[in-house]
Each structure stands twice: as structure tokens, then as C-alpha cells.
Ligand code: SF4
């Protein structure tokens with residue numbers, strides 16, 4: 001159903017712009033008065049100001065991308081380099097282990113990266129790396145305040161990314177796969 | 193030796209003028225700095241924010257009560273801003289037309305200060321024939337001089353836009369030239385009516401007239417409104433900040449500028465605001481006079497009081513400038529031109545004709561025909 005909005009032609013008085021102006025002045029003056037009297041939004045919400053009271057990061061916020069470990073503390077990344085490929089500003093650089101590099105530290109993985117660098121100065125926090133990663137190994141977490149004194153300092157290496165990322169036990173791809181596989185053993189498949 | 197030197201009127205004139213120039217320049221520069229602070233605070237309050245409330249030199253927070261209060265008011269913010277501007281890298285892009293690029297900020301800022309020369313800030317500081325008028329240059333063609341100088345201000349912006357040699361500044365420059373020229377006409381014509389009433393171009397005499405007969409805004413409300421709106425356009429303030437319009441032109445004419453050169457444009461804008469406020473106070477709001485304080489001052493204190501009255505009125509006008517900026521959205525470009533050419537100029541012309549007719553009638557009446 002269409003709703004017809006009745007647009008009345010403006011009267012001459014309204015077209016002089018004066019009533020709109022007057023209303024505008026009233027609105028801004030009201031807010032000004034409120035602020036001068038000491039009201040402020042942050043206080044009324046029971047929060048403080050940024051440097052002292054850190055900002056409350058909401059669920060699903062896309063902060064800095066970090067590598068995560070699985071529930072057993074193993075590196076999840078398998079050095080497939082999809083994230084490196086998809087990253088629009090080319091912020092990620094991965095050094096794969098090569099044919100005789102160190103083996104992965106967990107089952108279900110053939111390899112893990114020798115080095116994994118994210119240049120946080122290039123990163124645009126788009127989240128494509130998280131979306132593309134087949135191993136759920138990289139997540140945009142809630143860090144929003146990244147500072148450094150040099151450019152080099154802002155290139156985060158694997159150690160640092162893993163440390164900052166922490167353990168991410170939320171999504172457990174391989175555990176789910178195992179359960180699925182186990183479920184398939186007992187035919188007919190149990191449907192959820 | 194000094195006695196004989198100072199009895200020479202030329203030397204006296206030079207000495208007093210120098211003092212006046214230095215004082216006015218210093219005061220206006222301070223005003224500019226703090227106008228920026230007021231702007232930031234007022235905008236913050238209007239938008240339910242707190243505004244600058246952190247900057248503090250190391251020792252200030254130690255002072256009980258007053259220290260933290262001053263810091264909360266942001267009193268030290270302008271100093272930090274100034275320091276920052278001086279220390280920032282002054283970057284000149286490779287592709288600009290260097291000479292004009294360097295010249296433009298100066299051309300933008302100088303006219304704003306030059307117009308202040310003819311504004312009568314007060315009556316005088318002492319009585320008697322040797323009394324110094326509180327105006328730097330008491331020109332008989334005061335207002336013509338002002339309009340001549342003010343129209344030079346646009347060259348700074350146009351030059352900046354053109355010499356930057358990139359798209360956004362160029363568009364800003366074009367807009368500003370069109371806008372300034374249109375509104376200058378309306379502005380110039382709105383004050384003609386004022387001169388018809390007073391019968392003199394000397395700003396000091398206009399203030400004297402208002403002191404004796406009441407403020408000009410009572411005789412010429414239409415002219416005041418036209419002048420006020422045109423002043424917004426001339427100083428590039430919202431709702432008429434077409435040349436700058438951050439949301440569509442990045443920064444307009446000053447996109448390519450950085451550091452002190454950018455600061456000069458900034459300074460120019462605020463100095464222009466101060467000059468227009470002073471001009472409005474002089475032309476329409478009775479200058480240094482109050483309805484019951486019309487006589488030129490006879491003593492030092494009276495003179496200072498007049499100065500204070502003038503400054504207070506000017507500050508009120510400045511706050512109006514700032515207030516309006518945080519209330520109105522920007523006009524569309526064609527609406528701006530439409531308003532200027534199809535509304536204001538006819539209105540200004542009509543105002544002149546009506547004023548002239550009324551004056552002629554009153555004059556005829558007086559002669560007893
Ligand atoms: S968030 Fe986007 S820009 Fe940043 S590393 Fe991931 S893909 Fe690259």
C-alpha cells in the first residue's frame with residue numbers, strides 16, 4: 001500500500017525562512033543551556049571520558065586482526081596464504097615453512113607459517129582475512145587503539161599476533177569435524 | 193629633548209598611531225585565538241559534548257580550585273594550538289604554482305586586519321583639543337575604504353584555489369569568487385540606506401549620529417538584516433561556507449595548505465569575523481554608545497568604559513556568528529546565488545528607494561510646504 005504524503009505548499013511566512021531559523025535557534029540554545037548547566041551524555045550513561053575510562057567495545061567490533069590458538073594452545077593457522085591473497089591493502093605477509101620447514105604443532109595440519117606479519121599501518125580492518133580463513137585462525141578482535149613510535153614497531157610478527165590473539169575456543173572447526181565424522185560412523189546419520 | 197620632540201604634532205600623531213596599531217593588533221590576535229576556543233566550546237555544548245578540557249601547562253593543575261577550572265574551560269588550548277601550528281611541517285606540494293601559493297595566505301589575512309583601521313573603538317580617552325580619537329585612521333570615506341579592502345580579501349582565496357593546482361581547491365576558489373562578488377553588492381547597497389539617513393561616510397560621525405538619535409537598527413532593520421546575512425557570506429561562515437565546504441570539497445581552497453600557511457587562512461577567517469562584527473556594531477548597533485551614554489568621554493575612565501561597551505557588543509555579534517554556524521546546514525550553491533541576486537539585491541534597492549522617499553518627504557514636511 002502506498003502512503004501519500006501530503007506536502008502542503010509553504011506559506012509566505014514559512015518561505016521567508018524565518019520560522020525555521022527561529023526554531024533552529026531555539027533547539028541549539030536549549031542544548032547549549034543543558035550543557036552549561038552540567039548535563040552531559042557520558043555522565044548520564046554512567047560512563048566517563050575516554051583515556052581514563054576505556055571505551056566499551058560492542059560485540060562484533062572489527063578491531064585489529066590477530067592470530068588465535070585453539071583450545072589446546074596450538075597454532076591454528078596452516079599457512080594457506082588465502083588471507084595474504086585477499087587482503088586489499090596487502091597488509092599481511094606470510095613466510096611459509098617450505099619443504100623442510102618445521103612441522104605443524106597440531107594434528108590435522110600439514111604445516112604452519114614460519115613467519116606471519118601484519119602491518120597494522122596498512123591494515124584497514126576490513127575483516128576479509130577473518131572471512132576467508134578456512135581454519136578460523138585469524139580474528140578481528142577488540143583492540144582499537146594501536147600506537148607505536150616507529151613504523152617497524154607497527155609491523156606485528158607471529159609471536160606478537162599469537163600472544164595478542166590468545167586462545168579462541170569459540171569456533172572449533174576440527175572438533176566439530178571429528179564429531180561429525182564420529183556421527184557418520186554410526187549409520188543412519190543422526191539428524192539434528 | 194623629548195619635550196620638544198613630543199610637542200611636534202606630526203611626531204605625536206605617529207607615536208599615538210603606532211601605539212594604537214600595536215594595541216589593536218595585539219588585542220585582535222588574542223580575540224582570534226580565543227574566538228576559536230569559544231567556537232569549539234559553544235559547538236561542543238550545542239552538540240552535548242564537553243569540548244577542549246585537557247590542555248594544561250605542567251604547573252597549573254597544582255593551583256587549587258582555579259587551576260582545574262581553567263583547564264576545564266580550555267583556557268590553554270589556543271596556546272597549544274598556536275604552538276602546534278608553528279612546529280608542524282610546512283609542506284609545499286611539488287605541483288603548485290609556488291609564488292602564488294606562498295602569497296595567497298598573506299593576501300587572505302592582511303585585508304581583514306586593514307579594515308580594522310577605520311573602526312572607531314571608542315570615543316576618546318581624555319577631553320580637550322588634544323584628545324586622541326579611538327580610531328586608527330579617521331577617514332572621511334571610511335566605509336568606502338572598508339569595501340575596497342574587503343573585496344581584496346577574496347583574491348587570497350581565489351589565488352589559493354588556483355595556485356594549488358588541484359581540483360578541490362580550484363572549485364573552492366571559483367565558488368568563493370562568485371559568492372563574494374554577489375554578496376558584496378548586496379552588502380554595499382544595504383549600507384547606502386544608512387548613509388542616506390546619516391548623511392556622512394565617516395564612521396565616527398555615524399556613531400555620533402546614533403549616539404544622539406538612537407541606534408541605526410531602529411531606522412534600518414532591513415538594511416541590518418541584509419548586512420548581517422551578507423557578512424556571513426563574506427566571511428565564508430556557515431551557512432555560506434561554499435569555498436570551504438569540508439564535506440564536499442575536502443577543505444576547499446586550503447586543501448593543499450599545511451602548518452602556518454593554513455593557520456593564516458584560519459586566522460584570516462576569524463579576523464574577518466571580528467572585523468564584520470565591529471563593522472555591524474559601528475553601523476547599526478550604536479558603536480561605543482549606549483542609549484544613556486551618548487556623550488564622548490571626558491575622562492580616561494569614561495573612555496575606557498566606551499571601549500568596553502564596544503568590545504562587549506562586538507563579542508555578542510561574534511557569538512551570534514558562532515551560534516548560527518552550529519545551527520544551519522550549508523546552502524546549496526544555486527540557492528546561495530539565487531538568494532543573493534534575486535532576493536537580496538532587489539530588496540536592498542527597494543530599501544534605498546523607500547528610505548530616500550521617506551527622507552525627502554520628512555525633509556519637505558520640515559520646510560513647511
Ligand atoms: S582486516 Fe583486511 S586489511 Fe586488515 S589484515 Fe585482514 S584483510 Fe588485510
Ligand code: SF4
Nearest residue numbers: 077078080081083133
Ligand atoms: S590465517 Fe587463515 S587464511 Fe591466513 S594463512 Fe593462516 S590459515 Fe590461511
